[in-house]
Amino acid sequence: MEQHEVFSTIVQSKNVPNNIAQTAQQLLQTWGCRRNTETEVDLASYAVCALFTASVIHRNEKSQESSQVVGIPTLSDLLDTGNVHIKRFFERMGRLQSDHSFHQSVKPALKATMQKYCVTSALYHKFQQLMKRIFIQDPDSPLASEVASSEVNQGQPNRKHICWTLFLLAKGSLQQAANELVMTLHLLICCIEYTVKLSPAFLLQEPFNSAHYSQETEDAILQALCEEMGCRDDMADVVSVGEACLVPILSAIPRERLNQGLEGLPELEFLQEQYDHIYRQAGDIDERLFLDSSSHLFVQKAPTSEPPSRPDTENEHSSTTAMTPVKRAINSVQSLKSLLSTASDAPSSPLTKYFKNCSQDPSVSINQRVVALKDAYVHHFKRVMGSPSAAVARSRFQIGVRLYYRVMEAMLRREEERLSTKDFSSLLLSDPFHKSLLACALEVVNVTYEYSPNEFSSMPGNASRLLFPWILNVFSLKAYDFGKVLESFVKDEPKLTQEAKKHLQSIETRIVESMAWQATSPLHDLIKTAGTTLHIASPGSISTRTNGLNAPRTTAADMYLSPIRPTPQAPNSSEATPPPTTLTSPLARPPQQPQGVGPYPSPQPSNIPMSPRKTRSVSLNMFLNKVQQLAYSRLDRLCGMLTVSKDLMKFIWTCVEYCVTNKTELLKNRHLDQIVMSCIYAICKVTENELKFKDIVNAYRSLPHAEATTYRNVDIDGTKEDSIIMFYNKVFMPVMKGYILQFQPKNQQTPTASPVPSRSSAVSQASPGFMVGPNLYISPMKESPFKSPHPVKEFSFGSPSQLTPRKRTHYSFGEGPGSSEKLREINERMKQASMDSGSNTRSSTSKRLKFEDEDVSTSSTSQDEIDCPITNGSSSSNGVSSTNGHMTSQSASDEPMSTQPLPPSMQRRVAMMTSDIQASLSPAESDDKK
Template sequence: MSEPEPQELGAEVVSGSVATTDDSLEMTKAMYENMCRQLNMDRQTELLGYQTYLEVRQRCSLEGDVIKWLCCALYMVCRSSSIPTVDSKDAVVRGNGVSLNNLLRCGHMSIYDFMTKIKQWCDMANLPQQFVNEIETLERKFGITFTLYKRYRTIFDKIFSCPPNEKKHCKYVSRHGNHAHGKCSYIKLHDICWLLFLCAKNQKPSHTVDLVTSFNLMICCIDLIYNNVLAEKRTDLINSKFEGLPSNWTELDFRHKPHCILDYFCDMTEEAKAMKATTFRQIMSSFFQASTIYGKKDTMLGLLANENLERNLKSLNISYEQYVLSVGEFDERILSAYDAGEHTVLNDQSLRPPVTPLTRKQDLPAQPAMAGDKFEPVRNATNNVKQLIAFGRITEPTDFVKQAGEEVIAKLLSIIEDMKQNFLAKYPSTEARSRFRLAKSFYFYLLNQILQAEIHNKPDIDLKRLLVQKISLDIFNITLMACCVELVLEAYKTELKFPWVLECFSISAFEFQKIIEIVVRHGSHEGCLNRSLIKHLNSIEETCLERMAWARNSTVWSMIASAQLPLPTCLMVDMDRSAGALQIFLRKVYLLGWLRIQKLCMELSLSEETHEYIWHIFEHSITHETELMKDRHLDQNIMCAIYIYIRVKRMEDPKFSDIMRAYRNQPQAVNSVYREVFIGINADGEPEVKDIIHFYNSTYVPVIRQFAIDYLNVTPDVSGRISDLQLSPHPKERAAQPKKVTQNHSLFVSQMSKNEIQQSPNQMVYSFCRSPAKDLQAMNEKVRGGKRMLSFGDEPGLGGIVEMKRARLTQINAVMDDRCLQSAEQRPAVATKAGVGCAGGEHET
């Protein structure tokens, strides 16, 4: 077959904006100007917003209603400006004084539509990462409030009742105190309680950066309003079926006494009661002092009295409006206009556990049966926190760990104290101390579990010497502690998302990913890490492997620079029982790449044979053209590998656009992966990014083209072997089998037929009721000796191991026939079938 011309491998270029007539552009401008008039926009901001829209329109195709894109452009410009306040030299007003809700109303956009569009706008307008982070925080904060509102409605209806002469639901109206004067109605009661919570959480934002704390604050607000209703003897507003009512509440001589209902709604009652006695009381005192609310300051009653109700509603509305305009966020009062169970355009997706990652699915616990089989974010977060709090009793290293000696333990505690000070300085919440204290307790627990397992696998070594050796690894202690902090923040559903923890403690993604497998393995004992927390860690590991560990400043590049190139193949790292840090990293990268190649190819309806070809192209890009990964994403190289295969094979379909469409169905997919690909450093020293098709044509094809042509066009010889290409089989994920039969993951059993026995000369088999006890003992010793544990600087590098392997591999044909490939792939599976719990070297018996 003749070699195709270079341009034949090029990808089709997706065109930019569709040409429009002058008339349509004039209509667009008129529409935009009308929107600005409605918002009372200043002229400078108006012009800048429209210019931004035109610039993006020239580069990208803006599909759908143009007014929505105009809203995004205007919001971006407003959000980028800030106005100093009169009362404080440091305070500023964000959002140019424009209500985000009014902006969306002018653009006929729902909040859900806005969040979808503004994310796309961030990509197309190449906005700085700081702005992208602000949008993500905005979405997450609103997601927390929306989730809380759904719980609020449920709890409110359990406590209060709508009188027969009132309508329970009505349309949202302007909250400016335009309510009819008189006794408190059901609707006013609903509104003032929700308003009180919104103002309370904004009074001290540092107290409510997570879902669990915000929920406790909301319950405190409901509890206060409930006591006010009792004090006013409004029996018509009380739900008589509520089990928390005082026994004599309907009697004429009923006298109100402080009554707490937190026990009925909080799974973490002690934490909620502590907030009620401290933070909540401080917030209410500040409200009374600033005349934000009126009533009896000492008892916090009288809020619903006829003389106070209307001005409390008006005052709380004004206070909240000032806050919303100052920060440019959503007006969360609109939630009270909807039945949260029926409203469809808002969602709490940002609070859900991550979509199940492709790797390590076999390590996930079974899905728990929840009430009604329906995910409930508050309950899920509370359960996560309670499981971690169960280890809060551990306040210092265990006696087993202390055997390392006072000097070693003192150094360990010094490292933890330094991390604590970093955390307290950077975590934006007064709950920082309690959060770190919980993380430290879990750290002590995990440290004990990990070191106990390490000793168990090396029973003949000197105990103190091994403890000293392992505990003295600073990076191990730092990454383990950081991982525990990340788990606590995720359990509470904080607004701070990974990689904040890496930035807080100055840890590289390459080092952090090494601790995750160890934490998952030992943190799943006693049920301390549930399914959602393990999924969270697995997602973080994939994020490190796919992108963060390949950043230009990553430590992996210094390791690659000192290694013998090309890098070891999948076959080399899969069959190595004494691999170094770089080899273990590549092993994980290869497995992740293979699983994603399979999923993408299946989405594209490509044959299984095709998967293998694409895998080898991808592997070649890692081993021989490693620079393709620098400051780039694993998925970018995978998509390019698929397309270059299609081009060399002269297939009509799929197109590159089809590959991107299929990619969006992957659990880890984000638009920026194909919209923003690193191309190089420009003349100003700044990174230049373009779309993935530009990367494919200008960067990928020139370096991969010849290999792909030689590999895909080569003809096998008469023996069926390919003699001029060194290839390796794709990685094989450790199977979910064999099944565990104990709770501590220590013993696994699988069934096997007679013809499966002794298929390998090195295989060890123990048959129940037949084999002698010495066979099981020998098997256990074999597994203990072969299992790999910690690898934080005390492991061998690539060095002589890889050289020896390469020398050995040159003596055999690089591409084995099907029988040899099958043998290489089945070796770990044979041990599994034999009943040994060490499939892939991951578990011990």
């Protein structure tokens, strides 16, 4: 079937208005979907995407009145007519968005629809479980179906349908909060409680039966439901949401529309009429279809093949893997509340002592500021989420204030230990510091409550309007000032959840790459005043210890109170060079250091005069250091995908570093990645290794964070935007041409190669490992210092480079610097294990390592490949693929494995593995030689 036939069938079936059909037809032509080069399902998905996009555009242009949206198809209509699954629709739209420009109203609508589907799908799954748990008769059983059919014939519709439709109707009053999992879950609990209260007790299972007769409290059923859901501590929030959203809906139901045969439950027809109006206005998905198990909404998950669990870890395995989106959201909230269980809404006694020890007591100003910011927070919260959310806003602000005081106390305690002083007047009287600290605490609270599942990797993430940068507008903060507190916040509150830490990391990345470079940012004035003074220590001068104990630490006081100090003058020099700056962020991804020597001229001192370096600022140096770390990380990934040599990459990095430290005006109102891509193209062209800009952009598009606006909408002169090619020709080259020409091969004096940024020294970032289970980590393969110049003829636990590619194993046992005596000790122990394996009896060890033979042709990669992003859509934490690393089973003890005896079961496994590999080693090597 041709594309036109598929499109016409959908248009005619749903009587799509001509203006929408014409807009959709133009989109299909723009997308180049006229040829039937794909399957009919894909042809239909293109047609559905075009009609949905056209419908969103026309809805946005109208005033949303009922008479004006009549005839405009909804997404559910299109999916049903085109027989397209919603998952396929989201995947297709995600790809189209990355390849083409869309109307400004389409992206927010698509995000909201995707998030609405994910949230509703997760809630319906939990709703089904609760209904089975509450009512004696399983609503999905044949008997229950007969009862439901009988009830319908008697004018008594199924309670399950009434409860779910009532919830959908009440959810519409939450506005933006309707796509927030935690708040909608609380509303669902209220709707279930209402239904259970109006149901006969003999239909209920325990403990709901007993709660139905309970005379102790009116909230007995609600308490039982919260206990069942594991959110008893959220009772107050549940009640607030119910009073704000459910009670008004119930009060508006006419008395004659209450079904007296079902103890006063509303009539299903009335609820459906009300919801249908909301659904047609929104134009997205009909959430009532979940009740019918719609084939276009339900995701059929194929059974996954998991390795057999051991008896001693079966319960542990099930507890760590069975984490539904609802359970995860509840656990996140409970973790935050547990963290603040001992905190209060007012400063603690130790914190009050710090206030009193100041030369000027800041208590009054801090309290007044908190009150003023609370009013601003609640006001803006209500504007986004609607008036019913005022109580929720006050509750969340209260949690944020507790975290604010807790982290402030930890910061001052660390400052006292570092500086041996108790007077922190300057810091505690700083308005930007307090605003930023409270804003960061509230951001942690918001991201905890705003969790929303996303089942589609091709689509953007959380679409909540309460997350960063929303808080900047609420508190009138600049992104650059807010970014100063992020590092100290993570250091001084190490018990934050991983989701919160990752969110703060993403915020810091956004600030460093673009937001701090906005035209209104104070960064530009600071650079003009202080000068570009960042110096980065050479890699050899940096401690390589991974525990971070020797690394310098920057505190909030350094960031907010660092003056612009004159650079100390060196003897016999008119102007001294500032000492190397090695300050790093615990949130920054540690880049890889380039190696190798190529055919290019040796770097020589540059002829370009450098800017005078007379002053320095700790906060500015710290920020520019982060900029360089991020720029190098992005450059390393792009060069890996473009197969740029390490030697050429050194020149490109030198150019990028020069832009960041000496030509910061190029970054004003622009994105750091735009500078990186321009430098790649310029250096490759001038060194006669020319790359097409198209290839660079295509490689950039495959990065996980890439957005089309980065290379399509680049600021040209402050008033006009154009493509990155126009930026390169009109802005970048006129500024950088003289410097770039120095990299020509015929030039005998090229600019001095810039050192790479230092690795992050934080404990959490010392090794980019990814925890996949208790005491089990995945991390990139490291080159062992124990490398033999001769090929290994027999099996040993040596370096991965000593094994043939066919037989390389991905297990590393405590690999690290050591002596040859330790290696001999390990080899002797392995030999002893081989001799004693026959006499060993079966051991009942509760923990043991698993040896699994992997196909090295698919899992063995070099370090360069590991550092590159995954382009097939699958990724893992820290950008490390589980197939590109080696796994290390690590015990709770930090002692090296060589000092601990091997358990008998492991000795047997090692002996068996040794004999097998020795038997097959010769053929493998012969294959390799061939």
